[in-house]
Amino acid sequence: MASNREPGTGTGDDGPAEREQVDGPAAILGIDIGGSGIKGNLVDPTSGALRAERFKLETPQPSLPEAVATVVAKVIEHFEYDGPVGCTFPAIVKDGVTLSAANVDKAWIGCHAAALFSKTTGHQVVVVNDADAAGIAEMAVGAGQDRPGVTLLLTFGTGIGSAMFHDGVLIPNTELGHIHFEGHESVEDWAAAKVKDDENLSWKAWAGRVNRLLDHLARILSPDLFILGGGVSRRWDKWGRYLDVPVETVPAALRNEAGIVGAALLAARSDLVD
Numbered sequence: 608m609a610s611n612r613e614p615g616t617g618t619g620d621d622g623p624a625e626r627e628q629v630d631g632p633a634a635i636l637g638i639d640i641g642g643s644g645i646k647g648n649l650v651d652p653t654s655g656a657l658r659a660e661r662f663k664l665e666t667p668q669p670s671l672p673e674a675v676a677t678v679v680a681k682v683i684e685h686f687e688y689d690g691p692v693g694c695t696f697p698a699i700v701k702d703g704v705t706l707s708a709a710n711v712d713k714a715w716i717g718c719h720a721a722a723l724f725s726k727t728t729g730h731q732v733v734v735v736n737d738a739d740a741a742g743i744a745e746m747a748v749g750a751g752q753d754r755p756g757v758t759l760l761l762t763f764g765t766g767i768g769s770a771m772f773h774d775g776v777l778i779p780n781t782e783l784g785h786i787h788f789e790g791h792e793s794v795e796d797w798a799a800a801k802v803k804d805d806e807n808l809s810w811k812a813w814a815g816r817v818n819r820l821l822d823h824l825a826r827i828l829s830p831d832l833f834i835l836g837g838g839v840s841r842r843w844d845k846w847g848r849y850l851d852v853p854v855e856t857v858p859a860a861l862r863n864e865a866g867i868v869g870a871a872l873l874a875a876r877s878d879l880v881d
């Protein structure tokens with residue numbers, strides 16, 4: 608059975624949503640699909656504030672498209688929601704089609720995820736790469752707000768996701784977790800939060816790997832800001848101090864909820880909404 612635990616957090620508790628919950632109109636449902644969990648929440652499309660308690664179900668194993676779509680439908684039903692849905696996916700996503708599958712079943716390669724989810728759930732569903740969604744949220748209402756220049760958001764979990772922005776505009780599907788590094792085919796096989804767990808690394812040892820990756824990315828992309836997200840961003844106090852790179856580096860303000868918020872913001876902005 609898949610672990611329900613966020614990689615690298617060192618705790619079985621996925622933690623409470625840290626954003627304030629407020630009342631207000633026209634919430635949009637955001638759903639974050641990961642290798643181990645599928646979680647959703649209602650999001651205020653203006654402020655990005657969470658409007659309900661997060662609901663999470665396990666990702667089916669194997670994570671075949673139809674099985675995942677059925678769980679997405681269950682998440683939507685839980686919220687008794689009527690409206691467009693924003694959904695993240697941990698792969699390259701172009702025009703609603705998933706084009707890679709590093710940590711999910713290979714059947715996703717070439718799958719029209721947006722069409723499948725829309726058909727299975729009866730809702731209009733927009734699909735976006737998970738790190739791109741997190742980046743959209745951080746730029747709109749989080750740590751990247753009003754930041755000009757190049758901002759690079761990295762998420763650390765089962766894999767490493769990336770979202771790159773220039774003057775707030777997303778360059779989608781950057782997939783920096785798959786650069787060859789330190790003799791590894793994909794740097795995520797060496798520096799993802801899951802590797803910290805798998806190799807029983809201390810925060811310092813794991814952060815040392817992250818630092819080497821950041822240093823390399825600083826050299827080749829000259830970012831003005833790094834935003835570091837994923838479940839481990841909640842434990843920033845444990846590892847942030849070990850980072851020493853010549854670029855301002857901050858934890859994701861929305862922590863691990865950024866994907867849900869970004870997916871919802873995207874659905875709210877897209878043509879799906881009247």
Ligand code: BGC
Nearest residue numbers: 697698699709738766767768
């Ligand atoms: C995938 C990316 C994803 C990242 C984080 C990588 O293995 O290729 O698309 O953003 O994991 O989930």
